[in-house]
Amino acid sequence: MRLVATCVLGLEEILEGELRAMGVRDPERQRGAVAFTGGWTDCWRANWRLRTANRVLVEVASWEARDGADIAAGARALVAGRPGPRLWRGGLDAAALFHPDRTFAVQATATASEVRDTRWAAMSLKDGLVDGQRDRWGRRADVDRQDPDLHLRLRLHRDQATLLLDTSGEPLDRRGYRAVTTMAPVREQLAAACVLASGWDGRGPVVDPMCGSGTLLIEAAWIALGWAPGRLRRHWAFERLPGYDPVAFTAVLQEPLLAPGANVQVYGNDLSAATLDAARANLEQANLLDRAVLTRGDAAAFQPPAGPGLVVVNPPHGERLDTDAGRWRALGDLFKQRFKGWKAAVLAGEDRGKQIGLRPRRRIPVMNGPIEGRILVFDLY
Numbered sequence: 001m002r003l004v005a006t007c008v009l010g011l012e013e014i015l016e017g018e019l020r021a022m023g024v025r026d027p028e029r030q031r032g033a034v035a036f037t038g039g040w041t042d043c044w045r046a047n048w049r050l051r052t053a054n055r056v057l058v059e060v061a062s063w064e065a066r067d068g069a070d071i072a073a074g075a076r077a078l079v080a081g082r083p084g085p086r087l088w089r090g091g092l093d094a095a096a097l098f099h100p101d102r103t104f105a106v107q108a109t110a111t112a113s114e115v116r117d118t119r120w121a122a123m124s125l126k127d128g129l130v131d132g133q134r135d136r137w138g139r140r141a142d143v144d145r146q147d148p149d150l151h152l153r154l155r156l157h158r159d160q161a162t163l164l165l166d167t168s169g170e171p172l173d174r175r176g177y178r179a180v181t182t183m184a185p186v187r188e189q190l191a192a193a194c195v196l197a198s199g200w201d202g203r204g205p206v207v208d209p210m211c212g213s214g215t216l217l218i219e220a221a222w223i224a225l226g227w228a229p230g231r232l233r234r235h236w237a238f239e240r241l242p243g244y245d246p247v248a249f250t251a252v253l254q255e256p257l258l259a260p261g262a263n264v265q266v267y268g269n270d271l272s273a274a275t276l277d278a279a280r281a282n283l284e285q286a287n288l289l290d291r292a293v294l295t296r297g298d299a300a301a302f303q304p305p306a307g308p309g310l311v312v313v314n315p316p317h318g319e320r321l322d323t324d325a326g327r328w329r330a331l332g333d334l335f336k337q338r339f340k341g342w343k344a345a346v347l348a349g350e351d352r353g354k355q356i357g358l359r360p361r362r363r364i365p366v367m368n369g370p371i372e373g374r375i376l377v378f379d380l381y
Helices: 012-021 040-049 068-080 118-137 188-198 215-225 246-253 273-285 325-338
Strands: 002-006 028-030 033-037 055-064 104-111 150-157 160-166 206-208 266-270 292-296 310-313 343-349 362-368 371-379
Touching: 002 040, 012 028, 012 033, 012 188, 040 055, 040 246, 055 068, 068 118, 068 160, 104 118, 118 150, 188 215, 188 310, 188 343, 188 362, 188 371, 206 215, 215 266, 215 273, 215 310, 266 273, 273 292, 325 343
Parallel strands: 104 150, 206 266, 206 310, 266 292, 310 343
Antiparallel strands: 002 033, 002 055, 028 033, 055 160, 150 160, 343 371, 362 371
C-alpha cells in the first residue's frame, strides 16, 4: 500500500526521520507530508508511534480529473470495478472498502487545479461513489459527517484526483493528556518536533521556564521514557476498516520503544498560578506528576536543577500575545548564564529568534497555526 503521513509545514524532515527509525525504507518527502510504502501493520504502527504526524492516510486510487464530471466518473468506475480513464488503483479491495453497509464522509482540497470549489468537488466524488455502489450492489451507502466508517479525502492537484482513506480519525496530536488548556498552547506535534530536533539524548532533566500548560515537558518526558504518543488514545479510524486485526494490532502495541531516560524529571515554571494549575492537571493526566517539579515566578529568576539536560521553551510571540525584545534578550541571558552544557530548543516567532542573542545550530521554519515561526536549536557552551 501507498501510505502518506501528513504534518505541519516544516516538519517533513523530522517526520521522515521518525519513519526511518520505525524501519520504513525510502520515505518520500512531500509538502506537508511524507509518503511511504507498507502494509496494514506499518499503518497501525505509524498511527501508534509517530509524534510529529497529523494523520496517516492510504492512497486508494488516482485518476485524471479536470472537472466535476471527471471526478464522479473516476469514483464510479473505482467502486463499480470497471476500467476508468487513466485510473490507478491502490492495494485496497474496493468491493470490501466501499460496501454500502459502510457509512462515509468526504473532504476535498485543491491546489493548482481547474476545480476550485472544493465543496462541489466533494459532492461530485460522493455522487460518483454512490452511483458506483448502485451499479455494483443496487443500493448506496449513507453519508455520516459526524461518525463515518470511512473518512475519505480527495486531493486535486493540476489535472489529477487522488482519493485517500484517513486511517487516524481524530488528529494524532490529540494525545489524550490535555485535561486543561490555556491561551495559545503549543501544538503537540510542534512540541515533539522541538525535542527531536534538539538532538537531546534523553538523559538529564527537562526544563521549561515558561511552561504554560506543560505540553513541551510532557512530549519530552514521553520521548525519554519510550512512551508511544498513542498510549492514551482509545480509538482509531482503522479499527472500522476491512483488514483490521486486533490481535496483530495488540502485537504492535507491545513492541518496545527506545527509552533512554527512564529516570527523567521535568521542571516547569510560569508566572501564572492558573497556568501552573493547568500544567499540573495535564502532567497528572499524562502520568508524569510524580516526575514533575513546578514553580511560580519570573523566568529570568529561574534556577535550574543540576544538568546538563534539555531546556525547551515556547515564549509568547507573534499573534499569540504582546511581547517585547527585552523578554527575548532576557531568555538569551538565562541560557548563557545558567544552562551551560545544555541542549536548548525554542519555538520562536519569525522575527523574534535573533533577539535571543545566540547563534542557533539549526533553524527549522514551521507554521504554528497561522503564525510563521522557527524551531531554533542551540548547543549552550
